[in-house]
Amino acid sequence: MGDKDVNQFMCPLPHVEKDHITISHGSGGKQTKHLIQRIFYTYFSNPILEKGDDFADIPANFSKNKPRVITATDAHIVDPIFFPGGDIGRLAVAGTVNDVSMSGAIPKFITASFIIEEGFPIIDLDRIARSMAECALEADVQIIAGDTKVVEKGKSDKIFISTTGIGFLETGVSINGASAKPGDVVIMSGTIGDHGIAVLAARNDLGFRVEIQSDVNPLNELIQSIRKASKAIHVLRDPTRGGVATTLNEISEQSNVSIVLDELKLPIRKSVQAACDILGFDPLYVANEGKVLIIAPRCESNAILDALHTHPLGRQARQIGVVEKAKSTPNVLMKTTIGGTRIVDMLSGKMLPRIC
Amino acid sequence: MGDKDVNQFMCPLPHVEKDHITISHGSGGKQTKHLIQRIFYTYFSNPILEKGDDFADIPANFSKNKPRVITATDAHIVDPIFFPGGDIGRLAVAGTVNDVSMSGAIPKFITASFIIEEGFPIIDLDRIARSMAECALEADVQIIAGDTKVVEKGKSDKIFISTTGIGFLETGVSINGASAKPGDVVIMSGTIGDHGIAVLAARNDLGFRVEIQSDVNPLNELIQSIRKASKAIHVLRDPTRGGVATTLNEISEQSNVSIVLDELKLPIRKSVQAACDILGFDPLYVANEGKVLIIAPRCESNAILDALHTHPLGRQARQIGVVEKAKSTPNVLMKTTIGGTRIVDMLSGKMLPRIC
Numbered sequence: 001m002g003d004k005d006v007n008q009f010m011c012p013l014p015h016v017e018k019d020h021i022t023i024s025h026g027s028g029g030k031q032t033k034h035l036i037q038r039i040f041y042t043y044f045s046n047p048i049l050e051k052g053d054d055f056a057d058i059p060a061n062f063s064k065n066k067p068r069v070i071t072a073t074d075a076h077i078v079d080p081i082f083f084p085g086g087d088i089g090r091l092a093v094a095g096t097v098n099d100v101s102m103s104g105a106i107p108k109f110i111t112a113s114f115i116i117e118e119g120f121p122i123i124d125l126d127r128i129a130r131s132m133a134e135c136a137l138e139a140d141v142q143i144i145a146g147d148t149k150v151v152e153k154g155k156s157d158k159i160f161i162s163t164t165g166i167g168f169l170e171t172g173v174s175i176n177g178a179s180a181k182p183g184d185v186v187i188m189s190g191t192i193g194d195h196g197i198a199v200l201a202a203r204n205d206l207g208f209r210v211e212i213q214s215d216v217n218p219l220n221e222l223i224q225s226i227r228k229a230s231k232a233i234h235v236l237r238d239p240t241r242g243g244v245a246t247t248l249n250e251i252s253e254q255s256n257v258s259i260v261l262d263e264l265k266l267p268i269r270k271s272v273q274a275a276c277d278i279l280g281f282d283p284l285y286v287a288n289e290g291k292v293l294i295i296a297p298r299c300e301s302n303a304i305l306d307a308l309h310t311h312p313l314g315r316q317a318r319q320i321g322v323v324e325k326a327k328s329t330p331n332v333l334m335k336t337t338i339g340g341t342r343i344v345d346m347l348s349g350k351m352l353p354r355i356c
Numbered sequence: 357m358g359d360k361d362v363n364q365f366m367c368p369l370p371h372v373e374k375d376h377i378t379i380s381h382g383s384g385g386k387q388t389k390h391l392i393q394r395i396f397y398t399y400f401s402n403p404i405l406e407k408g409d410d411f412a413d414i415p416a417n418f419s420k421n422k423p424r425v426i427t428a429t430d431a432h433i434v435d436p437i438f439f440p441g442g443d444i445g446r447l448a449v450a451g452t453v454n455d456v457s458m459s460g461a462i463p464k465f466i467t468a469s470f471i472i473e474e475g476f477p478i479i480d481l482d483r484i485a486r487s488m489a490e491c492a493l494e495a496d497v498q499i500i501a502g503d504t505k506v507v508e509k510g511k512s513d514k515i516f517i518s519t520t521g522i523g524f525l526e527t528g529v530s531i532n533g534a535s536a537k538p539g540d541v542v543i544m545s546g547t548i549g550d551h552g553i554a555v556l557a558a559r560n561d562l563g564f565r566v567e568i569q570s571d572v573n574p575l576n577e578l579i580q581s582i583r584k585a586s587k588a589i590h591v592l593r594d595p596t597r598g599g600v601a602t603t604l605n606e607i608s609e610q611s612n613v614s615i616v617l618d619e620l621k622l623p624i625r626k627s628v629q630a631a632c633d634i635l636g637f638d639p640l641y642v643a644n645e646g647k648v649l650i651i652a653p654r655c656e657s658n659a660i661l662d663a664l665h666t667h668p669l670g671r672q673a674r675q676i677g678v679v680e681k682a683k684s685t686p687n688v689l690m691k692t693t694i695g696g697t698r699i700v701d702m703l704s705g706k707m708l709p710r711i712c
Binding site: 126 | 467486522
């Protein structure tokens, strides 16, 4: 109040009044990024937010508070709310547990807020809450605060759940999207695109039957085994909305490097690849909810892969690429099966709305 | 995973499959409480959640972490999104700042997740984000993490915002709904019902014009002045959804006391009272977004009122009641202007949907 003024740190926002929100603004790709930078970074400007990771690292020194508090937040609007391998409740807990875990932190607490449509069956809410509790138990986190709001029928779609995770991290750790270095390897903890295709199938958008389960899982235990195996991990990131391609593009920009993938090494289920082929999708853009990309020095590769392979969620882990010095601009490239190289761009426009 | 099982702490939920969510489940009154106990307390069972305050107090000893981390979360679905005195953005920041502050903590960080309807004007998002930033500046908090999701047109209503606040509190403080004691006084920091009536007026639900502004304001500065003035505060609570009546009923139950209000002392604007009279509302059930109820020993009353009166947000503060030993059951009573006493029950059913 008084002489404080938000204008002091604001840039002008030219032409902002001409546009409208589109589905692309929620895709997790370019338009999302543009919107966030244009609106939220402008107004909420602070160094913690602007790091661009999916978690917020509350500094240790702000009140001599150690270890560091790590928090992350996510809104979940997946359609349908129940799908093979999971549901919106499991997704809401696992998604936020995973975002916190990607800092290297151990997630401990979750808050959850529910926006429910009038007329929503309580048995479904029961099922969702149970699924959240089960997932919290798996992830060893407690759901410690919540809020429940109801809107009139037709003013929302069944149920939306926003979760915030809080975890703690020892000082001195620096795992984030800006830490990838030339010479590093890129490891994927398992198969690509399972969640997105499972949700599409449940939506009956495919026009054919596939037997694909979502991979939605809390990854904190897996991450802790990897961290025990190697003290030199540079980046951890779960390739959710926008898929592996978008996530690696974000990292290449944050770290100012090029990332070169090897198409032959990408772990993709035959059923997922077949569904993608028919639909004209590239699995690299399809969302995952129980996978992690690990970037670390080449010398750590075997130790990390060994740790992954001994965990149920990492059995199909593979090295899928390497980090190189950026040529003119940071980017993601792929050595194709036919021997060429192509640019793998960030997702642009809408691909799969309401996938998480 | 493995042998962990959510069933181990679950009670059976008889007849749960017969009911559906109604607007009453989001009213903040009895049905909300019932739903939360029936579903969320059952599944998310843990001592932090079950304390029943609007904030979650992360214990100091869980990892030798001092001071205590305090967090709170809220979904905001107010309709209309812009109203006299505020908007959904200001509400989202102030609401969560206030929930954290009610523990005595100093809120420091906010996370925000946005669910936006396709077609929502970016200029409105801009205005909302700006309003959030202004409120964060007033409250001296940083918005450090966020998420943005978009749903198809017609699948939500303009914009919903969920916020989570994180604050820190020195050890040894115990301000919560279970701490009211017979002999305490009940102080209200200002006029009752301004927010609810302002939102109703903006919705054109009144059928007549009133000049009422919402009181939506971050209260953390006010709370800190009160805490400087008195080290013996027992309860702080902001009477939002469900109003003063519902909030005091919650406290009477948590503390197992009776609370006796004096109708003559209730600070209510003439315009709010007039609107309530015409609509048949009791202002005690109308939501506030910038007021705090303070319960403290009688001997602290003058010090607290003096601190309130010197702050712009507390100028109209008054003692409105006293805490007594519960007779048969804890309850809230009111000495009426005509010399009688009536029971002031918790809000039941819907009164004002989408008020916050």
